[in-house]
Amino acid sequence: MIEVRELRREFTVTTKVGRFRRERRVVRAVDDVGFEVAAGEAVGYVGPNGAGKSTTIKMLTGILVPTSGFVRVCGVDPARRRRELARRIGVVFGQRSQLWWDLPLRDSFELLRAVYRVPKADYASRLRECVDLLDLGPFLDTPVRQLSLGQRMRGEVVASLLHGPELLVLDEPTIGLDLESKERLREFLADLNRERGTTLLLTTHDLDDIERLCPRLVVIDRGTVLADGALDELRAEVAPERVLVVDLEKPAELVGLPGVRSSRVESNGLRHHLTFSRDTTAAKVISAVAAQAEVHDLAVVEPEIDDVVRRLYARR
Amino acid sequence: MAESVYLKLVGARLRGQMSYRTSFLLQCVAQAINQLAELAIILVLFNRVSALGGFSVAEVVLMYAIAGTAFGIADMVAGQLDELPTYIRTGTFDVLLLRPLGTLAQMMASDLHLRKVGRIVAGLVVLAYALSRNDIAWSAGTVALAVLAPVSGAVIFSSIWVTANAVCFWVVDGQELANTVTYGSNAFTSYPITVYGPWLRRFFAFVVPGAFVAYYPSLALLGRPDPLGGPALLGWISPLVAVAAAVVAGLVWRTAVRHYRGTGS
Numbered sequence: 001m002i003e004v005r006e007l008r009r010e011f012t013v014t015t016k017v018g019r020f021r022r023e024r025r026v027v028r029a030v031d032d033v034g035f036e037v038a039a040g041e042a043v044g045y046v047g048p049n050g051a052g053k054s055t056t057i058k059m060l061t062g063i064l065v066p067t068s069g070f071v072r073v074c075g076v077d078p079a080r081r082r083r084e085l086a087r088r089i090g091v092v093f094g095q096r097s098q099l100w101w102d103l104p105l106r107d108s109f110e111l112l113r114a115v116y117r118v119p120k121a122d123y124a125s126r127l128r129e130c131v132d133l134l135d136l137g138p139f140l141d142t143p144v145r146q147l148s149l150g151q152r153m154r155g156e157v158v159a160s161l162l163h164g165p166e167l168l169v170l171d172e173p174t175i176g177l178d179l180e181s182k183e184r185l186r187e188f189l190a191d192l193n194r195e196r197g198t199t200l201l202l203t204t205h206d207l208d209d210i211e212r213l214c215p216r217l218v219v220i221d222r223g224t225v226l227a228d229g230a231l232d233e234l235r236a237e238v239a240p241e242r243v244l245v246v247d248l249e250k251p252a253e254l255v256g257l258p259g260v261r262s263s264r265v266e267s268n269g270l271r272h273h274l275t276f277s278r279d280t281t282a283a284k285v286i287s288a289v290a291a292q293a294e295v296h297d298l299a300v301v302e303p304e305i306d307d308v309v310r311r312l313y314a315r316r
Numbered sequence: 317m318a319e320s321v322y323l324k325l326v327g328a329r330l331r332g333q334m335s336y337r338t339s340f341l342l343q344c345v346a347q348a349i350n351q352l353a354e355l356a357i358i359l360v361l362f363n364r365v366s367a368l369g370g371f372s373v374a375e376v377v378l379m380y381a382i383a384g385t386a387f388g389i390a391d392m393v394a395g396q397l398d399e400l401p402t403y404i405r406t407g408t409f410d411v412l413l414l415r416p417l418g419t420l421a422q423m424m425a426s427d428l429h430l431r432k433v434g435r436i437v438a439g440l441v442v443l444a445y446a447l448s449r450n451d452i453a454w455s456a457g458t459v460a461l462a463v464l465a466p467v468s469g470a471v472i473f474s475s476i477w478v479t480a481n482a483v484c485f486w487v488v489d490g491q492e493l494a495n496t497v498t499y500g501s502n503a504f505t506s507y508p509i510t511v512y513g514p515w516l517r518r519f520f521a522f523v524v525p526g527a528f529v530a531y532y533p534s535l536a537l538l539g540r541p542d543p544l545g546g547p548a549l550l551g552w553i554s555p556l557v558a559v560a561a562a563v564v565a566g567l568v569w570r571t572a573v574r575h576y577r578g579t580g581s
Contacts, residue, residue, distance in 0.1 A: 058410065062414075062577075063413045063414065065578050079577070091414050093410075093411070096408060096410070102331075102332030102333070103328055103331060107328060111324055111325065114324045115415055115417060116416060117321075
């Protein structure tokens with residue numbers, strides 16, 4: 001669905017030097033990025049601000065022309081066949097709207113139907129489905145300017161799906177949304193990916209989005225790909241340690257546990273945080289603990305995804 | 317099919333503006349008053365002088381009416397291009413690029429300045445009056461010219477607008493420069509070009525083809541030879557000049573958008 005090789009994009013930045021002189025400097029926003037996304041996948045494209053995420057998205061959607069490199073989206077060169085590609089992909093920008101500000105949501109949809117030349121029957125069935133799933137009914141006739149951000153974002157997502165795209169690209173779709181709106185949107189997108197097989201590529205700062213939606217993630221920083229793989233693998237690779245939290249019935253000291261690298265004790269010896277490596281298993285640690293004290297409760301904590309990404313950045 | 321998309325976009329724009337009905341009507345009235353204020357300036361001027369650049373008050377009003385109507389139409393269709401820097405800065409222009417339509421047509425259709433209708437109506441009223449007050453030898457040719465002149469003028473002005481604003485793709489602060497050319501050419505075309513110095517005249521007459529908006533067609537309508545010695549033919553070719561200007565504007569816009577996608581901003 002997406003094929004990117006040795007993708008580069010340079011910008012010329014002019015900065016003032018002294019009163020009249022200006023200096024031109026070439027900045028590489030994207031430098032040798034390569035990855036592939038198969039049809040039906042859901043991929044998270046993450047990285048800190050200024051990493052080159054948006055620039056990549058703009059090149060994938062045909063807004064920007066690459067300085068060099070190879071891009072194919074739906075088998076099409078986006079820079080040359082922007083309009084053809086536009087009919088086959090959907091794009092949602094969290095920070096800019098594609099809806100008509102002064103018109104009811106329904107009118108915006110109707111206009112987009114005309115813009116994308118969607119047959120009436122397809123349009124009606126897609127709209128009905130989306131309206132049901134995202135519960136747009138109550139505000140379908142409200143002018144967009146009066147919608148809450150959460151309502152508007154749901155509208156934006158539906159707007160990008162009316163022409164039945166094979167690929168949906170989302171740039172920060174959950175930015176600024178409250179928890180409930182985020183959850184609802186994630187559920188809808190997960191469903192879209194699973195049921196309809198729509199390929200998803202999303203950039204986000206909210207790593208819960210990735211955890212919920214994307215089995216795979218591509219991490220970039222300073223224009224290059226730092227890591228590409230399943231979330232679990234990346235976690236195992238860069239954050240090899242997990243934590244076992246045990247609550248004991250009576251305060252006790254735990255010694256000689258297999259594979260445990262460090263421990264932290266809370267509540268006067270009742271709660272122990274035991275950090276253990278991947279060489280051992282949680283079961284082994286638990287049985288070693290149970291041999292020394294009576295266990296009241298326990299939990300295994302995987303490293304947080306932002307922790308994983310932070311470590312990836314730090315590893316460079 | 318494609319045309320109906322743009323009609324729908326225009327319709328949407330109309331409904332959008334109508335959601336602020338009172339404000340919209342007031343703006344229409346304000347636009348009409350603006351148009352008539354420019355006429356008032358000419359009339360005041362003729363209180364002091366009996367001729368301007370060799371033309372009588374009725375003749376100058378005719379030029380002004382053609383130019384004013386043409387400018388009103390252009391302002392309605394292309395005036396929103398003044399917003400281009402905002403489109404670029406806020407990323408709205410990127411949204412246009414995500415749709416399977418041309419960017420210029422989308423900008424024109426979806427952001428039409430409908431309140432300029434006030435200006436156009438006022439212009440047409442003055443034009444009808446001016447046509448009746450001048451001694452015009454009516455024939456099929458002059459009737460066609462009377463209709464075509466404001467339309468050609470509108471195309472010429474729109475082309476100027478597109479070309480001048482395309483500069484903003486290179487220079488984000490190019491707005492001031494663009495305004496000088498667009499609004500400047502309106503001010504220029506409302507008077508006979510004989511009142512200007514030769515350099516300004518040549519620039520606005522032929523580089524920016526402003527003289528073909530009102531001056532030359534008016535000469536043809538009035539059956540007057542050009543005091544500057546231009547051939548009579550010049551009065552009849554405004555539609556051709558308009559087509560040429562539109563082609564140039566289209567090419568400039570395409571190059572500009574290509575530049576934007578090539579280097580971004």
